[in-house]
Amino acid sequence: MDALEILFTASFWVAAIRIASPLIFATMGELICERAGVLNLGIEGIMTAGAFAGWFTVYAGGDLWTGVLVAALAGAMFGLLHATLTVPLGLSQHVVGIGVTLLATSLTYFIYRLALPEVTSPPKIEPFQPLPIPGLSKVPVLGEALFSQTPLTYLAFLTVAVVAWVLYRTPVGLAVRAAGENPSAVEAQGISVTAIRMGAVMVGSALMAVGGAFLTMSAFNSFFFEMINGRGWICIALVVFGSWRPGKALIGAILFAAFDAYQVRLQQMSGGIVPYQVFLMMPYALSILALILVARRATYPKALMIPYQKGER
Amino acid sequence: MSVTPAPIVNVTSNPVLRLSGITKRFGRLVANDAISFELKRGEVIALLGENGAGKTTLMNILFGHYVADEGTVEAFGKPLPPGDPRAALDAGIGMVHQHFTLADNMTVLENIVLGTQSLWQVRLDRAAARQRIEQLSADFGLTVDPAATVSTLSVGERQRVEILKALYRDAHVLILDEPTAVLTPAETDALFRTLRLLVAIGLSIIFISHKLHEVMAVSDRVLVLRAGRLAGERETKATDRKELAALMVGQEVKPAEVSPANVGAPLLVLDRVSTARHNGAGLDEVSLILSAGEITGLAGVSGNGQAALAALMSGTQRPTGGRLSIAGQAVGDWSPRAALGHGIARIPEDRHAVGTIGDMSVMENVIAERYGSDRFSRMGFLDWKAARAFAEEIIADYDVKCPSPEARIRLLSGGNMQKLILGRALDPEPAVILASQPTRGLDVGAVAYVHRMLLAARERGAAVLLISEDLEEILALSDRIVVMSKGRLSAPSSRGERTIRELGELMAGHGGEGQAA
Numbered sequence: 001m002d003a004l005e006i007l008f009t010a011s012f013w014v015a016a017i018r019i020a021s022p023l024i025f026a027t028m029g030e031l032i033c034e035r036a037g038v039l040n041l042g043i044e045g046i047m048t049a050g051a052f053a054g055w056f057t058v059y060a061g062g063d064l065w066t067g068v069l070v071a072a073l074a075g076a077m078f079g080l081l082h083a084t085l086t087v088p089l090g091l092s093q094h095v096v097g098i099g100v101t102l103l104a105t106s107l108t109y110f111i112y113r114l115a116l117p118e119v120t121s122p123p124k125i126e127p128f129q130p131l132p133i134p135g136l137s138k139v140p141v142l143g144e145a146l147f148s149q150t151p152l153t154y155l156a157f158l159t160v161a162v163v164a165w166v167l168y169r170t171p172v173g174l175a176v177r178a179a180g181e182n183p184s185a186v187e188a189q190g191i192s193v194t195a196i197r198m199g200a201v202m203v204g205s206a207l208m209a210v211g212g213a214f215l216t217m218s219a220f221n222s223f224f225f226e227m228i229n230g231r232g233w234i235c236i237a238l239v240v241f242g243s244w245r246p247g248k249a250l251i252g253a254i255l256f257a258a259f260d261a262y263q264v265r266l267q268q269m270s271g272g273i274v275p276y277q278v279f280l281m282m283p284y285a286l287s288i289l290a291l292i293l294v295a296r297r298a299t300y301p302k303a304l305m306i307p308y309q310k311g312e313r
Numbered sequence: 314m315s316v317t318p319a320p321i322v323n324v325t326s327n328p329v330l331r332l333s334g335i336t337k338r339f340g341r342l343v344a345n346d347a348i349s350f351e352l353k354r355g356e357v358i359a360l361l362g363e364n365g366a367g368k369t370t371l372m373n374i375l376f377g378h379y380v381a382d383e384g385t386v387e388a389f390g391k392p393l394p395p396g397d398p399r400a401a402l403d404a405g406i407g408m409v410h411q412h413f414t415l416a417d418n419m420t421v422l423e424n425i426v427l428g429t430q431s432l433w434q435v436r437l438d439r440a441a442a443r444q445r446i447e448q449l450s451a452d453f454g455l456t457v458d459p460a461a462t463v464s465t466l467s468v469g470e471r472q473r474v475e476i477l478k479a480l481y482r483d484a485h486v487l488i489l490d491e492p493t494a495v496l497t498p499a500e501t502d503a504l505f506r507t508l509r510l511l512v513a514i515g516l517s518i519i520f521i522s523h524k525l526h527e528v529m530a531v532s533d534r535v536l537v538l539r540a541g542r543l544a545g546e547r548e549t550k551a552t553d554r555k556e557l558a559a560l561m562v563g564q565e566v567k568p569a570e571v572s573p574a575n576v577g578a579p580l581l582v583l584d585r586v587s588t589a590r591h592n593g594a595g596l597d598e599v600s601l602i603l604s605a606g607e608i609t610g611l612a613g614v615s616g617n618g619q620a621a622l623a624a625l626m627s628g629t630q631r632p633t634g635g636r637l638s639i640a641g642q643a644v645g646d647w648s649p650r651a652a653l654g655h656g657i658a659r660i661p662e663d664r665h666a667v668g669t670i671g672d673m674s675v676m677e678n679v680i681a682e683r684y685g686s687d688r689f690s691r692m693g694f695l696d697w698k699a700a701r702a703f704a705e706e707i708i709a710d711y712d713v714k715c716p717s718p719e720a721r722i723r724l725l726s727g728g729n730m731q732k733l734i735l736g737r738a739l740d741p742e743p744a745v746i747l748a749s750q751p752t753r754g755l756d757v758g759a760v761a762y763v764h765r766m767l768l769a770a771r772e773r774g775a776a777v778l779l780i781s782e783d784l785e786e787i788l789a790l791s792d793r794i795v796v797m798s799k800g801r802l803s804a805p806s807s808r809g810e811r812t813i814r815e816l817g818e819l820m821a822g823h824g825g826e827g828q829a830a
Contacts, residue, residue, distance in 0.1 A: 169436055169437055170435060170436060171427075171432050171433075171437055172432040173437075174427050174437065175432060178416040178424075178427055181416035182415060182417065184414040189398075189402070189414075189427045189429070190401075190403075191399075191428045299418070302417065310378070
C-alpha cells in the first residue's frame with residue numbers, strides 16, 4: 001500500500017478518532033480551567049487517576065458508566081485540591097499544578113499496589129464496545145470513521161458541543177470567560193470570582209479524568225503504569241493551538257491523533273530501515289510546527305495565571 | 314423623549330444613601346476617618362480631594378469591595394451588608410470604576426448582561442437584552458454598538474458601556490470615580506449631558522474628581538476629603554474654586570507665574586520626520602523646532618501621534634523618513650542611550666510602566682538612566698554610596714515623601730513618584746526636556762510643583778516639549794502651541810493667539826492643514 005493511500009482508508013480514520021477521544025475530553029477540561037483564568041498542570045496526574053479509578057471500579061464489579069462517573073468524581077476531587085490552593089489561596093499555578101500531577105500519579109500507583117499486591121500482569125476488564133450507528137456507519141470512510149466508535153467517543157464529541165454552548169450561550173459561560181479575562185468585571189457585577197474559578201477547575205478536572213478513563217475502559221482494557229504518557233501535556237498545547245476555542249481545539253486534537261495513527265502505519269511500511277523513534281517523534285515535531293504557525297496569533301485569556309484577591313490594593 | 318422613569322421607592326425627604334462614621338485602616342494608614350454624609354434623591358454630590366485623600370476607598374466600601382472597620386451604610390432606609398457587591402447592586406447602587414471593569418474579549422452586550430440573568434439558565438437571552446440596551450443608549454445619549462467587542466472600543470465608549478451596565482440594572486445611585494480623567498473635552502461635555510438626563514429622572518449621583526472646574530460645573534453639593542477626613546461641605550452655588558482648592562490642600566494654592574519667554578537658539582529640529590505607528594498614529598512628515606528657553610505645548614486627542622513623537626524623542630523609536638538634528642547636527646545612530654547622550658531628558662507618559670520599575674528601590678530607580686556613568690559606577694561596579702547620596706538629594710530637594718531610599722518605588726503615591734522622575738531627569742541640567750502628560754493623575758499641589766519645575770528649566774534655557782491632553786495646562790504654560798491630529802502637526806500659534814475653541818477644532822482634525830515652519 002502506498003503511503004498516501006492510507007489517508008483514504010476507513011480503518012486509519014477509525015484509529016485516528018479513537019486516539020483523539022481521550023485528548024478531546026482532557027483538552028476541553030483544560031480549556032474550561034484556562035478560560036476561567038487557571039492553568040491546570042495537574043492534568044497529567046488527574047488523567048492517570050481517572051484512568052485507574054474508572055478501570056478499578058469496573059474491575060471491582062461496577063458497570064462501565066459507573067466507572068466513568070467514579071473517574072469524573074476522582075478528577076473533581078483533585079480539581080478541588082488544585083483550586084483550593086490556586087484560587088482562594090492564590091498560590092503559584094505552575095507549582096501547584098506540577099504538585100498535583102506528582103501527587104495524583106504516585107497516589108494512583110500506591111493504591112494500585114495496595115489493591116493488587118500479588119499481580120504481575122494487570123487484570124483485564126470488559127471495555128466499552130463499538131456501537132455502530134445504524135445507517136450513518138455505512139457511509140464510506142467518513143461515516144465508518146465517526147459512527148462505528150464506542151459510546152465514550154460519542155460522549156467526547158457531545159462534550160465539545162456542550163462546552164461550546166455553555167461558554168458562549170449561557171450566563172454561567174459568560175461569567176467563566178469574564179473571570180479569565182478581567183476578574184474585577186465579574187466581581188463588579190456581583191458574582192463571586194472564587195466560586196466561578198473553583199467550579200471551572202473542578203468541572204475541567206472531571207473531564208480530564210474521563211479522558212484518562214477512556215484509555216483503560218475503551219481504547220484498552222487494562223491499567224498500566226505510565227500509560228498516560230504525556231497526553232496531558234499535549235492537551236495543554238492543544239488548548240493554545242485552538243486559541244482557547246472548543247471547535248478549534250477539537251480540530252487540533254483530531255489532527256494530532258491523525259499524525260499519531262499515520263506514523264504507526266508508516267513505521268510498519270518502512271520495513272525497519274528508518275529507526276522507529278523517528279516516526280514516534282513525528283506527531284510532536286508536527287505539533288511544534290503547527291503551534292508556530294497557528295498559535296503565534298492566539299489571544300490568550302488576559303487574567304490567565306493571575307490570582308484574584310478581592311479588595312486587594 | 315421616551316424615558317420611563319425608574320421605579321424609585323417613595324422617598325421625598327428621606328435620603329437615598331446614608332453613610333455614618335465610616336472608618337477604614339490599611340495597616341497604620343487611616344484611609345477614611347469617621348466619614349458621614351447623606352445623598353438625596355436627584356442630587357449630584359461631588360467628592361473632591363487630592364490623590365490619596367480616601368475618595369476611592371470610601372466608594373469601594375459603599376460598593377462592597379472593601380469592608381469598613383467601623384461605621385454603617387444605609388441605602389433607601391435599609392442597612393447594606395458590608396463587603397457584598399451583589400447587595401449594593403441589588404439595592405440600586407451602580408459604580409463606574411476609574412479602571413474599567415470590562416472583559417475585553419467579550420461584546421458590549423455580554424459585558425452588560427453579565428450577572429443579570431440567573432447563572433443556571435441554559436440560554437442567554439440576547440434579544441431582549443439588546444433591545445433594552447438600545448433603548449437606554451437612545452434615551453441617555455450613550456451611543457455604543459452592543460455587538461462590538463470591547464477590545465475594539467475607545468476609552469470614551471468603554472465608559473459609556475460602564476454607565477449602561479449600571480443603568481441596565483436599574484441603578485438609582487450612580488457613583489463615578491474620576492470619570493473625566495480619560496476623556497476628551499467633547500466627551501466630557503457629552504458625559505455631563507448624560508448625567509443631567511439621569512438626574513432629571515430622579516437618579517442620584519456621586520461624582521469623584523480632583524478637577525475643580527468639573528466639580529463646579531456638574532455638582533449641587535461638594536464634599537471635600539483631605540487625608541481621609543471630611544474637610545468641608547459646601548453648596549456648589551455658595552462656593553468657588555479658590556475656596557475648594559484651599560479646603561482640598563489645606564492651604565492656598567498659587568498658580569505658577571509665567572514670565573515672558575527669552576527664546577534662544579533652536580536645539581532640536583525635526584525636518585519632515587515620519588515614523589511607524591506607536592500606540593495610535595505614527596508621525597507623518599512632521600516638522601518641529603524646539604528652541605532654548607521656550608515651552609512648546611503639544612495639544613491633541615491621545616492616539617493621534619503624540620506617543621510616536623514621544624517615543625522618537627526618547628530614542629525608543631527611529632525615524633522612517635526625514636531628518637532629526639540636535640544642536641545643529643544631524644543625528645545618525647538613534648537609541649535611548651543616544652537620546653540621553655544628546656541631553657534629552659524624558660518624563661514619560663506612563664510613570665508606572667515606563668518611568669519606573671515598581672519592585673526596585675527608589676535608589677535603583679533614580680540611577681536607572683545613568684548607572685554606567687562615572688558618578689555611579691567604578692570599574693564596572695555600582696557605587697551604592699553615590700546612588701544613595703543622589704537619591705537622598707532628590708528626596709530633600711524635591712520634597713519627596715518616601716520612607717527611605719531603599720523603599721520599593723511602587724509604594725509611593727503618583728505625585729511623589731513623579732517628583733523622583735523629575736529629579737532624575739532634571740539633575741544633569743538637560744538641554745531638551747520631553748514632558749509627556751507630566752501631571753496626569755496628580756493632585757493640585759503636585760501639579761503646581763511640576764509646573765514650577767518646568768518653568769524653572771525654561772528660565773535656565775532648556776527647550777521643553779509639553780505633551781498634554783489637558784488644554785488648560787497647555788494654555789497656562791506654553792509659549793507656543795502646536796496641535797497634533799492624525800500624525801500631522803498644525804502651524805504653531807503663540808501664547809493667546811488661538812482660543813480654546815479653535816484649538817479644539819484643530820484637535821478634532823478640522824481647520825488649516827498647515828505644517829510647522
